Amino acid sequence: AQSVAQPEDQVNVAEGNPLTVKCTYSVSGNPYLFWYVQYPNRGLQFLLKYITGDNLVKGSYGFEAEFNKSQTSFHLKKPSALVSDSALYFCAVYNTGGFKTIFGAGTRLFVKA
């Protein structure tokens, strides 16, 4: 069965510092991995995805994610955090067999000024 795990419920970082939000996955076959962000009382916004190719994927709002096949990880990163980055972040894997996206439990990011 395909799944994703986000080991941290919450990540705290100071504004201007680099941030990392962790995600590990379990899939059979090629992984199709995604990151989404959710602001309060809003739907999810697509940030970036990995299908194949370069292990470093660049996305919206300065975010990037590093795909590591040997560690089955897909961590979200940003070189310099902004207070406005504070939100709930979800890692997800696309299940081609079931035509569905499986989401992790989410990680809440707090960026302190």
Place this chain on the structure above:
Amino acid sequence: DAGVTQSPTHLIKTRGQHVTLRCSPISGHKSVSWYQQVLGQGPQFIFQYYEKEERGRGNFPDRFSARQFPNYSSELNVNALLLGDSALYLCASSIRDGGTDTQYFGPGTRLTVL
């Protein structure tokens, strides 16, 4: 271009009632998916429809049903509501890109069951 739209924004129902939630996809998107997001959890997949046909179904009871119309809009119906059905219901439309679907979400419908 308009994004995914959902109606209503909020809804309050009582146990045993039924509810219909509506979704309009992004223009050009032929696939619509529905998710349930309970407070504090990630979204859980309910259905995916493509070209009016059900293409995927999550682990939800038969009280949940959906359909997609010729204009690709979609409805999610939930019968015999339970307190545990209280959640944010998210609709996503998608387009195939590089071998996978990239989903774009609407703002959701907040359902409260009393």
